[in-house]
Amino acid sequence: MFEILEKARIGPGVHRAVISALEIARAHRPGQFVILRCYDQGERIPLTIADKDSEKGTITLVWQEVGVTTYHFGTMEVGERLQDLCGPLGKPTHIENFGTVVGVGGGIGIAPLYPITKGMMAAGNHVISIIGARTEGLLFMTEEMRKVSHELLISTDDGSYGIHGFVTQVLKDLIDKGTKVDMVVAIGPVPMMKAVANLTRGYNLPTVVSLNPIMVDGTGMCGACRVEVGGKTMFGCVDGPEFDGHLVDFDLLTKRLAMYKGPELIALNRFRETERGCKCSIPGGGA
Amino acid sequence: MLDPRGWRMTEQQEPKKAPRPKIPRQKMPEQSAIERAHNFYEVALGYTNDLALLEASRCLRCKKPYCMKGCPVEIDIPDFIEMIKQGDLIGASWKIKEKNSLPRIAGRVCPQETQCEATCVLNKKGKGEPCAIGRLERFVADWAAQHAADELPELPKPTGHKVAVVGSGPAGLTLAGGLIKKGIAVTVMEALHELGGVLVYGIPEFRLPKAIVKAEIDELRRLGVEFKTNWVVGRVETVDDLLEKHDCVFIGTGAGAPLFLRIPGENLNGVYSANEYLTRSNLMRAYMFPEADTPIAKGRRVVVFGGGNVAMDSARTALRLGAEEVTIVYRRTMAELPARAEETHHAEEEGIKFKLLTAPLEILGNEAGWIVGIRCQEMELGEPDESGRRRPVPVEGKLFDIECDTAIVAIGNAANPLVPSTTKNLETNKWGNIVADLETGKTSRDRIWAGGDIVTGAATVILAMGAGRKAANSVMQTFGVS
Numbered sequence: 001m002f003e004i005l006e007k008a009r010i011g012p013g014v015h016r017a018v019i020s021a022l023e024i025a026r027a028h029r030p031g032q033f034v035i036l037r038c039y040d041q042g043e044r045i046p047l048t049i050a051d052k053d054s055e056k057g058t059i060t061l062v063w064q065e066v067g068v069t070t071y072h073f074g075t076m077e078v079g080e081r082l083q084d085l086c087g088p089l090g091k092p093t094h095i096e097n098f099g100t101v102v103g104v105g106g107g108i109g110i111a112p113l114y115p116i117t118k119g120m121m122a123a124g125n126h127v128i129s130i131i132g133a134r135t136e137g138l139l140f141m142t143e144e145m146r147k148v149s150h151e152l153l154i155s156t157d158d159g160s161y162g163i164h165g166f167v168t169q170v171l172k173d174l175i176d177k178g179t180k181v182d183m184v185v186a187i188g189p190v191p192m193m194k195a196v197a198n199l200t201r202g203y204n205l206p207t208v209v210s211l212n213p214i215m216v217d218g219t220g221m222c223g224a225c226r227v228e229v230g231g232k233t234m235f236g237c238v239d240g241p242e243f244d245g246h247l248v249d250f251d252l253l254t255k256r257l258a259m260y261k262g263p264e265l266i267a268l269n270r271f272r273e274t275e276r277g278c279k280c281s282i283p284g285g286g287a
Numbered sequence: 288m289l290d291p292r293g294w295r296m297t298e299q300q301e302p303k304k305a306p307r308p309k310i311p312r313q314k315m316p317e318q319s320a321i322e323r324a325h326n327f328y329e330v331a332l333g334y335t336n337d338l339a340l341l342e343a344s345r346c347l348r349c350k351k352p353y354c355m356k357g358c359p360v361e362i363d364i365p366d367f368i369e370m371i372k373q374g375d376l377i378g379a380s381w382k383i384k385e386k387n388s389l390p391r392i393a394g395r396v397c398p399q400e401t402q403c404e405a406t407c408v409l410n411k412k413g414k415g416e417p418c419a420i421g422r423l424e425r426f427v428a429d430w431a432a433q434h435a436a437d438e439l440p441e442l443p444k445p446t447g448h449k450v451a452v453v454g455s456g457p458a459g460l461t462l463a464g465g466l467i468k469k470g471i472a473v474t475v476m477e478a479l480h481e482l483g484g485v486l487v488y489g490i491p492e493f494r495l496p497k498a499i500v501k502a503e504i505d506e507l508r509r510l511g512v513e514f515k516t517n518w519v520v521g522r523v524e525t526v527d528d529l530l531e532k533h534d535c536v537f538i539g540t541g542a543g544a545p546l547f548l549r550i551p552g553e554n555l556n557g558v559y560s561a562n563e564y565l566t567r568s569n570l571m572r573a574y575m576f577p578e579a580d581t582p583i584a585k586g587r588r589v590v591v592f593g594g595g596n597v598a599m600d601s602a603r604t605a606l607r608l609g610a611e612e613v614t615i616v617y618r619r620t621m622a623e624l625p626a627r628a629e630e631t632h633h634a635e636e637e638g639i640k641f642k643l644l645t646a647p648l649e650i651l652g653n654e655a656g657w658i659v660g661i662r663c664q665e666m667e668l669g670e671p672d673e674s675g676r677r678r679p680v681p682v683e684g685k686l687f688d689i690e691c692d693t694a695i696v697a698i699g700n701a702a703n704p705l706v707p708s709t710t711k712n713l714e715t716n717k718w719g720n721i722v723a724d725l726e727t728g729k730t731s732r733d734r735i736w737a738g739g740d741i742v743t744g745a746a747t748v749i750l751a752m753g754a755g756r757k758a759a760n761s762v763m764q765t766f767g768v769s
């Protein structure tokens with residue numbers, strides 16, 4: 001169970017793995033995630049199911065190295081097994097034929113956006129995808145995204161590839177051009193999702209965001225994943241992870257994500273010194 | 288002489304006519320308060336042989352054993368205690384196991400003072416010196432586990448029936464144990480990566496060592512129960528999916544959804560639900576951080592809201608994680624505190640402070656989003672409410688702040704809606720608990736049984752075990768297995 005069948009580094013500090021998980025692959029719907037542990041003293045972390053093959057019984061995960069567990073997972077090799085893999089969790093994305101759907105993906109958010117745009121396309125929507133990264137070297141999954149989009153727009157903050165600028169600017173231009181947009185799905189770093197929500201609020205455009213609060217169990221038991229939506233406390237893992245972007249308190253989310261900054265650094269430094277960590281790459285370093 | 292319930296006591300129970308040497312209730316050896324406040328080892332160490340014999344000798348072996356009426360699963364208490372007196376510990380163990388398949392656990396966590404020991408005749412006139420039934424139960428069960436652990440009962444031929452169990456808490460485990468011993472195949476599905484429910488993620492190591500829960504589960508595994516962890520029913524597959532592959536399903540998903548206070552500031556950093564705090568420490572071993580990867584806020588000044596077992600466990604865990612000051616904030620007085628008496632007593636000994644007749648109004652935070660204190664309201668006890676307890680009411684104008692860097696909300700748990708909401712036509716009540724017959728565990732749906740906290744709301748381990756047992760009997764009856 002949970003054997004790593006394929007693994008590749010698809011960008012600086014970004015990995016992709018195909019994992020054997022028969023039941024999860026069969027039950028998965030776009031928008032859902034898994035919680036995994038790499039080893040028996042490991043932390044439980046959530047990752048979106050970026051793709052699946054229900055025939056073969058596999059799921060694909062794409063993750064960015066940010067702390068001890070994502071680094072550890074990055075050091076694992078084909079043939080190794082995850083200690084635990086639990087899912088699919090969270091509510092699936094609400095998919096129907098809305099008309100024109102714009103998917104906005106920033107950075108690592110491109111991975112969770114992929115299954116949603118794929119689902120939206122299959123449901124008969126006209127799909128426009130806007131993906132962006134700081135610089136060209138940090139872009140990934142562009143070819144996959146092209147296959148699940150009728151139009152694909154790519155931007156980089158430094159102009160090294162595609163349109164020069166933020167994804168929000170690209171979205172604004174698209175709307176101002178008079179493109180009829182019925183629904184926006186935005187996934188990426190919190191500041192990006194906040195900016196998209198602020199933009200589309202002005203146009204009264206329904207906007208779904210996928211939140212990434214800190215989680216423990218992922219089943220509604222602990223409340224670690226509390227977020228505020230429309231002034232109400234919700235649990236990210238069972239009420240979400242997707243919420244109405246116009247109602248989310250992004251500032252609270254940002255603060256809550258910083259809760260374990262100190263301990264996380266201790267854990268990461270310690271990890272680098274242990275046997276588990278010695279294989280691992282230089283943070284943010286080259287491929 | 289008449290007992291308040293109107294039963295006439297027998298000759299034998301009349302202490303005057305059966306004079307006995309006055310042996311006091313025997314204390315159980317425990318780690319000293321100073322020592323244990325800084326470690327996670329079990330607080331209570333258990334009776335020695337001699338202590339157990341002495342305590343057993345206090346039992347009057349009543350003809351009308353009131354103690355049994357207080358035990359939700361009606362263990363034959365006088366008989367098992369008699370067997371201790373005769374040195375037949377194996378016999379005593381089997382006697383207990385007739386009614387309770389997890390005695391090492393019940394002996395440790397049952398609220399005996401409101402159950403079997405409350406009704407023991409030695410407790411009459413409120414003298415508070417009942418026979419220490421729980422401690423004796425624990426002694427017998429621990430002894431049996433050490434000396435006869437490998438003895439498995441002989442299993443009958445498989446009946447061909449298959450039962451799916453959702454949730455591996457005491458309710459699900461008890462049912463699984465009951466059925467597998469009758470030749471019925473059982474598969475238990477658990478959402479978390481470890482089995483045992485609240486016994487592993489909630490109740491801390493210093494009160495219930497995880498090795499004990501693990502041993503009980505290993506025994507079920509050796510008997511042939513199949514376990515699937517990381518298996519969230521309602522997401523991986525629904526109860527209706529399970530019914531296609533099994534003859535019936537038992538739902539024992541517990542009361543796992545934490546309640547919050549609904550006051551301003553509740554989502555500040557440093558504010559935990561007891562479930563999260565205890566799960567990080569117990570299940571994820573955050574107390575070992577950074578040897579284990581999961582962090583926990585190691586507060587210096589910690590406030591815990593609530594007065595039940597969950598609050599005591601949270602407070603005592605915070606102390607062991609290194610807090611300098613831990614305060615329990617409770618709306619009523621010490622007399623209404625719902626926690627097990629022993630836990631409250633232990634908490635006080637360890638130096639936990641109690642701020643009684645106090646209700647939180649607001650959680651105060653700083654710019655960075657961290658808790659810095661709580662604003663409180665002084666309360667007094669007014670008229671009794673529906674529960675018969677006097678209702679706390681605010682004392683006008685009496686507000687004050689308590690400084691703290693961590694707060695733990697332990698005011699209760701509600702039913703997790705995942706399974707009820709994904710099972711068609713399964714009747715629930717207004718709190719979201721599954722409606723089931725308390726005697727059989729039968730729900731509104733054919734072939735679906737339920738029991739434990741998901742039916743009763745947050746209750747006790749022994750009631751969950753009792754529910755598992757009754758449901759097992761009902762399932763067997765339906766299958767025509769006896």
Ligand SMILES: Cc1cc2nc3c(=O)[nH]c(=O)nc-3n(C[C@H](O)[C@H](O)[C@H](O)COP(=O)(O)OP(=O)(O)OC[C@H]3O[C@@H](n4cnc5c(N)ncnc54)[C@H](O)[C@@H]3O)c2cc1C
Binds near residue numbers: 048108211212260264
């Ligand atoms: C529903 C959901 C889907 C996600 N999908 C992806 C994905 O597909 N790819 C991806 O790269 N990342 C994804 N994330 C984020 C990912 O879970 C975190 O990057 C990861 O948990 C960090 O763990 P760590 O031990 O490596 O780092 P840590 O050192 O523990 O933390 C680094 C930072 O990551 C965040 N974080 C820490 N623990 C958690 C946690 N348990 N849950 C969420 N965030 C946490 C915090 O902001 C923290 O400051 C998702 C998060 C959620 C909630």
Ligand SMILES: Cc1cc2nc3c(=O)[nH]c(=O)nc-3n(C[C@H](O)[C@H](O)[C@H](O)COP(=O)(O)OP(=O)(O)OC[C@H]3O[C@@H](n4cnc5c(N)ncnc54)[C@H](O)[C@@H]3O)c2cc1C
Binds near residue numbers: 479539739
């Ligand atoms: C901190 C704490 C201390 C306590 N102390 C005491 C005490 O001292 N004495 C006492 O008598 N009682 C105590 N209790 C109460 C007691 O633990 C519970 O009443 C008892 O555990 C209920 O048992 P259960 O089998 O109904 O459910 P639980 O023990 O809650 O187990 C339910 C299990 O089902 C799993 N589950 C839930 N949903 C799903 C799903 N969809 N799919 C798969 N699995 C699922 C959960 O993960 C969990 O493992 C305490 C409770 C807590 C939280």
Ligand code: SF4
Binds near residue numbers: 362364404
């Ligand atoms: S199971 Fe609980 S109530 Fe019953 S005898 Fe044992 S300790 Fe007492």
Ligand code: SF4
Binds near residue numbers: 352354418
């Ligand atoms: S435990 Fe108490 S009530 Fe029960 S038989 Fe002994 S003395 Fe009587």
Ligand code: FES
Binds near residue numbers: 214218221235238
């Ligand atoms: S992660 Fe525990 S409730 Fe959401």
